Amino acid sequence: MNLIGAIWSALGLLAVASLFANPSPVYGAATQYYSPNSDNITRGSLISRSALGEEQHLPLVDSDVLITITGQIARVQVSQHFENPTDEWIEGLYLFPLPHDAAVDTMRMDIGGRIIEGQIQEKQQALETYKTAKKEGKRAALVEQDRPNLFNTSLANIPPHGNIIVNIEYQQSVQWDGGVFRLRYPMSITPRYKPEEPAKYLLESKADVSSGWTILPDERPQAVAYEEDGGTVESKTTLEVSLSPGFQVGQVQSLFHGVIENASSDGTILLSLDGGAVRSDRDFVLEWTPAATSIPTASFFSESADQGDYGLLTLLPPTLKDWGNMTREVIFVIDVSGSMKGEPLRAAKASLTSGIEGLGRNDTFNVVAFNNKAAAFYDAPVRASGKFHRAALKVIDGLKAGGGTEMAAAFELALQMPGDPDRLQQVVFITDGAVSNEAALFNQIKGELGARRLFTVGIGSAPNTFFMEEAARFGRGTYTYIGDTSSAERVMRDLFTKISFPALTNIEVRGEGVEDITPGTIPDLYAGEPLSIAMKLRQGNKAITVQGRLGDTEWKRTVTLSPAGNQSGIRVDWARKRIADWQRAGYLGLDKDRVRSEVLSLALTHHLVSRYTSFVAVDVTPVRPSGIPFHKSIVSPTTPHGIAINLAQTSTGFAATLIVGLLMAMMGTIALLWRRPSYRGQS
Template sequence: MTPRITRLAAAFAAVMALAQGTAPAQQAGAPGAAPTETPAAAPALLTLDDVRTGRLMLRTDEPGKYVPAPLVSTKIDMQITGTVARATVTQRFTNPTEEWVEGIYAFPLPEDSAVDTLRMRIGDRFIEGEIKERQEAKEIYEAAKAEGKKAALVEQERPNLFTNSVANIGPGEVIVTQIAFQQSLAPKDGRWEVRMPLVVAPRYNPSPVVQVVEFLQDGWGVTDPVPDRDRIEPPVADPRAEPAGQMRNPVQIDIDLAPGFDIATLESPSHEITVAEPGPGRARIALAGPAPADRDFLLRWAGSGAEPQAALFAEEKDGQAHMLLMLTAPELGEARPVRPREVIFVQDVSGSMSGESIEQAREGLEMAVKRLRPEDAFNIVIFNDQFAVFHDAPVPASPENIAAAVTAVRALEAEGGTEMLPALDYALSGAPAGDRLRQVIFLTDGAVGNEAQMLALIDEKLGETRLFTVGIGSAPNSYFMSRAAEKGRGAHVYIGDLSEVAERMTALFTKIETPAITDLELRLPEGVTAEVLPSPLPDLYAGEPLAVALRGPEIAGEAVLSGMRGAQPWQVRLPLDRAAERAGVAKLYARRRIASLEALRLSPAVEVSGMERLDREILDTALGYGLVSRLTSLVAVDVTPSRPRGTGLASAEVPLNLPKGWDPEAFLFETPEAAPQLDRAMLQRIAPQRTQAEAEAAGAPVPKGALNWRQSLLLGLLLMVTGLFTLVVTRLRRVRRPQVRAITVTAADSGRA
């Protein structure tokens, strides 16, 4: 048994030894290994003996031959005015080789950012990008690349993950691209903040596991939970191999902050900053020096007095009024216990949580368990490649049970892949006993690629449960974390450092233990017709912001936002005539509309025809407002060819940094095969197993696993042969052909992080 498996077994065993029974873990997959460096073919290749200076070399198809990776540096300039932030991201692509190259760089942005501008600078010239349908933009870019023209293409892979491709960078040449976006901000828990993600954390992408056989029809088919896995698996540079003193993917940040009130506190818990104050209510913030793009940048500020709890901005476009309403729930008094709760803690212990993240998670989970009241009930679900539970069913929060749980939590270690789906499915299944309020608290970094599958599951299984997410680590998947909490009608917090655990978890507990404002409804003035997003409005927790976008031919008068706080009615009046004019509001509305339509696509009730209709609406909105989306891209092309005819072009992805705090020893393997596996025998040593029939009889939901894929595959093939034989015999007997049902064969491929 390897040391890695031994440590994981101990962590699971610490939980299971305290349990009276367990639910069987489900669906094995490969542990989380980092993406290996993507091979890049080049017209002129180097051997390691040719390398004289420290540089990252990418393997090629020819054994023993390499090409230097393109280099990228980033400069971010941001202007924050009130509740709107406008940022320009300048990326400098440097070609360190003597050949012509194409650089491909994956980079993150805030999940609600509206990306609308692309400029490519060549010498003293700027070339403006255009928004096109995604396939059309790709064809324009590929044609320009083939013709030797410099070109840039910005594509959205996820709402918070983009790729920038730059073609035909000459030997030793530098090409500069600028991408601009804007986002809305709102105070949360009494302070304002802007979070700028700087690194794309490697993600675990579950492998295709379901194969369907339909006789005389389509043959074999594969269901892939991450159909675009090749788009979201950029190579990762191993920090242990970096030359001393070298900074990979450096970033500079400058922010001009004008919040509209005097600033009392200003801090960055993530980076060292410098602050200049040119005048009252204004500050200029910068990083103290270039920093590696290995963690999110976070800036927080607060005023010296009571800031307005609501803001309203407007912009007219194409004869339509667009409005953005920002409202922060007022303090509703001290937190007081709600009715008895059933709390299910779901803890990620996968490889991406190794290092500092698992320390934060252990401390946060222990704090959460200790805060339970005697009348509450709880359970703990831990997962990596598989999942296990603390007890078959939630247990009372007695001192004995809490002490046992704390002991188990302190033994947790992080290893393996990130099979979230079965664990979350288990947590969302079942109903609470009596009149308990059921809450699921999900602690993870969200480093998965099958976000759509996870969000669809929440839509399907949530019921009356409330889902709260805790983003752990230096580079959490903020898109998944925030959308999961939104769909789960809960709230989310981020913990980026051990020093923040107590503060951030206390903020979350305050929300969980305070009655939310539910059944929110925005009543518009009589005679006013407008689209309201999101729809329906989410529950509103104390200290949480609410953002509402509106569009209509004419919006004026007084609107009323109402809801219920427990059994008491609650409302606030909003004078729409007092909206301040602000450029960019229409684009922020469009971004929210696209997000709303994308969420509808994940609904289990939407069929293929409905998805096609929603896609048309998404495309029309993105083109009409000039935004990058899943279906649109920005492309910029120089009209003059620069690469000489007959000269080859090498293509290489720019390797990303490993996020700060991630343990390279646990996460990076020399080859995917080096990642240890957790087989069925290992699973049986970790947790006592029950048969599926016994588990179902006990009322425990049992997601169908893939641990016996070889037997299932052989059975499927046998059934296929039997079916074909039966078909031949029946035809020979001139008997009417019977209807043959599809046979589903489950197979588990090896996934990789």
């Protein structure tokens, strides 16, 4: 009995200790599954579990999306429909993704057809405006930016069984690469991992979240919950696209969603999702290519506005295809953390295998795998042939997902690995980018990169594209996206073809009749990548001169600009890119007050949501009677497609686990005390 009592005590104390050692969901932890009572689930609600383990009905957020593409600018309208299925007044909190280069410049609150325009204010001022309205029983909406690609809507005083619509508008530049034009609309969020810190933040974070993997640990309470097939009703999205690129289109394709295509009388291509509303669990990606006779090599669009005249110039530099290939030294890094479990890891392993298979016999390589820790297959890069090649592929085949995403250790190992400076040194980093410490990693990449180039490969249905693209920029490389295993081989082949040619480096841009050119520092450009720059236009003649080095060849081009001023969105595009420039400077150590001042001025002038500004809309008429309480409801985003999410044990609720643990310890103590006399008698 002493042994039994000791075991019960130990298990109880371990259960209690686990709350403090690991209270927040952690990838790879022991799991148990929560299956909600399907008889209690009604359409228009999500189910979560509170800190005490109680079921909660949450408001559902469905979205309608309209994307209008004109030239190189996309204008996007998003309508978020909040529905309160309960008998109580609630406040809805909804974390949602947008493209990392989205310039959010419009917000409206729709209450039964009555429109209330959102106002841009400094972030703290907007929050106070919202809190005051909430306290006074007024309906109010607040839209804030947490990351360049993550936003949060707070909606106060949604009445019982009521509906409120929040309309958001933003614009972004169309991506152009390798002759293909591309637009991404993110629909889901992969939970972010936060590097280990003292237990205090973990305990406080867990106390505020519903069951699942926390999206932004220690910042927002939203979590992606485990959803059993046929269980909860997920958020849905309808989406329509109007495509007018300004040239004859050869082919249009949606990579991951079925679409219905039609054409209007003016040649505009109209697309809509096949089947109407779809589950919001993977990004929508649209690609289109010009007809063979319409392939562009340059474009210029301009806009005249009250704030001034603005331009957007895009040039396609030449490619030296007859350049002799250098032997390469490639360090592959593969993420095997818990967020990669399922389809993401399968796609990552296929990508890594394809990358190694694509190396030449005289190339060298190494592989670094990481989760909580990072480890290299070999002490230094080895020949990409023979026994090293076969052994690496065998190890890759056996990789499993689990643990945290301690990415800094992987970067340190890959970027500081001994290498051969006479080779073309490249790092190919394969991950979903599910981290929350982006700024620290950008600093690390900049400081440790040396002569190497970093190429990021985004994996999964909802990768952190902000981190992936910015990391590649700081690493003087480029970003590639792989949505599923079937495309891994083709995408990796295209990537290695692109980076086998010399990049256009040391790029300088000078202008006549222009100012405030952005980006301030032009990244290296690889084969098929265009140079895109935005600018303010002055009076008089206007011209841009671009020069750089292409292998051992100097390249220079001068373009005379003739602005027509009739393309809307160029001003906002310029402002958003200027804000991104200041944010990058902040990542590298520029004085925070200077960064805040510059970003705040741009955001207020051009009516944009930013790190320091938010949209707030308030209905002047109070609707919640005085003395009637409201409840805060956290809307769980839909689980990304293909990700195998299991809940950590602590997801059943902090208090529930604490009580169970203490009861187990008490049972063990009683058992020990009951047997103690006979124990003493034997001594």
